Amino acid sequence: MNAPTTYAAARAASLTDPAAFWAAQAGQIAWFEEPPQPVLSQDEGTGFYRWFRGGRLNTSFLCLDYHVQNGRAEQTALIYDSPVTQTVRRYTYQQLLDLTARFAGGLRELGVAYGDRVILYMPNLPEAVVAMLACARLGAVHSVVFGGFAPHELAVRIDDARPRVIICASAGLEFDRVIPYKPLVDDAIGKAQHKPEHVVVLQRSFCLAELNPSHSAASERAPRDVDYQQLLQAAPVEAVPVEATDPLYILYTSGTTGKPKGVVRDNGGHAVALKYSMSAIYGVEPGETFFAGSDIGWAVGHSYIVYGPLLHGCTTVLFEGKPVRTPDAGTFWRLIHDHNVRVTFTAPTAIRAIKKEDPEGLLSRQYDLSCLCYLFLAGERCDPATYEWAGQLLGVPVIDHWWQTESGWPMLATMVGLSDMPPPRAGSAGHPVPGYDVQILDEAGLPVPAGTTGLVAVKLPLPPGCLPTLWQDDARFQSSYLDTFPGYYFTGDGGYQDAEGYFYIMGRVDDVINVAGHRLSTGEIEELLAAHPAVAECAVLGIACALRGQRPVGLVVLKDGQQMEEEQLEKELISLIREQIGAVACFRQAAVVKRLPKTRSGKILRKTLRQLADGEEFVLPSTIDDPAILEEIQLVLEARCLGQAFENRLSS
Template sequence: MNEKIKMQIIPPHVGRFIKWGEEDFESFWEEVAVKAQDEIYWFRKWDKAFSWDEDIFKWYAGGITNICYNCVDYNIEKGRAGRAALIAESGETDEIKVVTYGQLLAMVMECASALRGIGVKKGDRVAIYIPTCIESVVAMLACARVGAIHVVIFAGFSGKAVADRLKLTGAKYILTQDEGTRRGKTIPLKKTIDQSLKIYPGEIKKVVVLRKNKNKEMTLMKGQDIYWEDFLKMGRGNSSAVEKMESNEPLFLLPTSGTTATPKVTVHNHGGYQIYIHAMGQWIYKLRESDVWFCTSDIGWIVGHSYNVYGPLLSGCTSILYNGTPDYPRRDMWWDIIERNKVTGLWVSPTGVRGLMKLGIEEARKHDLSSVERVFSAGEVLNPPAWQWLYEEVFGNKIPVIDHMWQTESAGPLIANPYGLSLLPIKPGSAAISVPGTKVDIVNEKSGHSMPAGEKGILIVKEPFPGLSPTLWEEHKRYLKEYWEKIPSTKSYYSGDAAYKDDDGYIWFVGRSDEVIKIAAHRVGTIEIENALMSHPAVVESGVSGVPDELKGQVACAFVVLKSGFEPSEELKKELLLHVRENMGPFVVIRGIEFVNMLPKTRSGKIMRRVMKAIWTKKDMGDISTIEEEASVNEIIDAIKRMQKCN
């Protein structure tokens, strides 16, 4: 830790805590686990907190635990049976369900018995293709309870994307739903599963179908498909007991979100995972038993796993599950949920914030949001204009709005402001500092040398931490190659994210490493140009990509979404080009700007800049199974045609 930061920004007690985690991470994380035993129970204490032998690291080896027990049973033992564990709201149907910890335990036990009843055993992979709701969370917890490995697949993926994930994980059982809805349109989920099994039949033993529309009959495959109610009946007489899991046995598999082509299947284990997300829940989010926590993510993503489900339940608080969009059927859906439930902590992606901006401040001002104590955002950089809108206009400068960074691989926050320990000064556009117990640096991608303040490089993590995925499913060599051998001179975890440190040690992300644009001798992050564009009052969102240029090597091309009330024009394009030049300097060369209605994004809200670049260079777009709206690709194709025609 830079002494300057410690003295000027970080309170002494927090500085000492961070320094301990950097200098002796093994004893640090052992003590963290010991002190967390009030919330995380171990049937048997670990033999060794950390080991790293033959390129395989382990956390709390020999320790016996089970995250389901700690999320549900242990809360009952602490007298929380009558407390609301989950509030599930559907924007599509207006249905609201509240489940207490006592009720949740009964549902999980019933589902665990049913899983054993259909033959699920410890180590089996169980795919869950159900939207965010009570039943999908129960399924996750029940899998964990019996020692099965859950594979949650976002309930919006196509048959091909589902087939790919079934094949990658070797799932033998599928839990799905007959149908869902999105903006009032029926989504045939079971039909999608049927399509996926034609592409990849695999060795699927059972497909369990949760019926939401009981008025519609459906065709079931004899011997394979069963309804949810029959599934539960098959559990009668079977044990619902907790499977005692060694700390390093897998809890779940989750493919990465696909911004960088082919998904990698990350593995997260019972022991290290729960210690890490519980610690981050305390140190970053300040989760406590009295919280009503609203994380707007979907359970199909790592954020949904960690802070819709496991993190809040480990802390004994109430977690809101929302299935739907923020603007359907009403434009104030999220604000209404916050007011009615007296939400205290809000987690929303930058894409979500920009979407709320587009809907207008008047939607927020219809509601009493005074219960909210803090707001967190991650997934991409929370652009300063979006931060300013949320902090100043929505919440009136009264509560912290905190940007931070993490990955599917990290399970929880990696770079963040430690709000739960002590709130540091907020710098809009920066994710702040490395979280306690991690040791990061910004280095030159080729030499591995540490970069001075203000110089861009790659974020690395020098030592493993308990939340870090220890391998890729059945691809350990690929795991080592992709993450630990990327920079030969260092044995460090390669994040793939380009960033720089400022003089205070705060970290500023500028894009993925392959998205940094090299204009002549200058390295410019796509996010830096996007921030400059978004600082113009007409722009609500922008996506920037580097494209080849004969003279300068690379230049930028930009796609802009306008705020309501602004119209595309050649004059506005010129104004935006001048605005970027004035904000960043003349060295930032933009080939062209085109206006679009939407940007290509993953279902988790990340801008797919590689898709924009691939279209420009006429190369294969790679895996786009995670894309939110396929129509966005056509918009970029048309925009690039216009741009190239002008040039």
């Protein structure tokens, strides 16, 4: 079956006979043992869908060995560009393979084997990419934890994944500070019930970590702490064939209960989907350069810094730094110029930050950007003003598209690799990617008319690459995603489809907020605020933020008799969230209120509070116990200039 080259044909084929459509795409990758027919099946007991059962492959082999064996050994695979350390390093496919095979050998000597878990706690470094690929080479399951998370959050993930080894850098570096990582890892291990056998430490010259020479209780193979470079002295190992349905990695995303959900990505579906997406969605060809301005701790970093470009035979740019202040708001434009980037993918937050510091885009004029063909945006909805600004500045199509950690690759997009695709439109995430039957439903699970806002769901089966379940928690996978609308995956987002078929995603409908691409649980933040001895109860709102999409603001009710100064309380609450969750939460404001609006059954009206803060119109809930409470809170929000509505009023 030849792959359809038009969007209409590809989408129709993927929905009419998904097994046949994806079987054809599976032919684009090299299998050790090709999957039998049918390529789509369901697990006994749970009924969860699985792709390519019976197929055997290795993702590290597909990213490295395959290209070395087929003429790309001397092509640049990875460009590491770090303005914070003023370093640029290039690795060919052969060099990256050699490093990965030897590091995998070192991990094997530490006891890491097929099915074991390994946690990575590292910045955007080539050594982190090598570690991810080395885990995949062994059939081990990696879980990358974003380096900004606090020890408590890391400890939760250690106890859930139960890794044999943790791999960390000695420190991270930002333009104005050094962040030692090893003490945070040691603190997390101390808090966790599960104790990894080894910690592999990449020493960075500007901040050397102290290594623990003692042996762990579980292993006498080596000291508990091992230098990263020591593992590179091992003999190289070949790629281990794994089942297509075996997990490649676990990536944790916030849940509404405060306990993170371990999204599982399998090997077979992941490789097929990402390989397809590179040409069909992003329009890049093998040998061209792709730059995703993200972090390897995010789904974007997994899919489009590491795996997608390497599966496709591209050159990928790994950037250590920020879009601004490293050294300035022109750093992305320099990257595009220096490395001949064809496609760039980043978050609207990054473009807004650049626009804030260089509103006229003057820094872009220092560079020849004629190599750039497309700018893709995702992570949170891109506002039309930012969309138009970027398009006018760069003179290329700006494409806002939508996906989730759970999906692993885009669900809605303007697919530049297919013909007859409707053009991108400001405010819209585009049209459904082949394989995704995206629908807007009402609360009863029925489709709503065009232009009507509803709940975004995807009819089952999901295409390859999406999560098959959660790590060791089938019941939570069922309740979180499948129970709301039987026969559908519920995304947790709200949105609408217009009369011309364009989809608009308006944001989360639960209490998970999106702060500059980080999905954070307001319930978890509330739990921490409520632990303060002066706080009786609280509510955390994800209010609109021009830079980060959303940011959390706390409303707290003091315990009776508390005379604590509000300024001091706010400082302590900010410090508490920074310690327990990390700076990524961007929690910087808390206000004391006399009481919180609730329904008669005692449920806090968080949505109403957020609408009030954002200046949105809302219908007063009929179940509210005392409408006057909202007036009191509005006065507090206005006095403190908390919320987009009051910020706008002040600026005008």
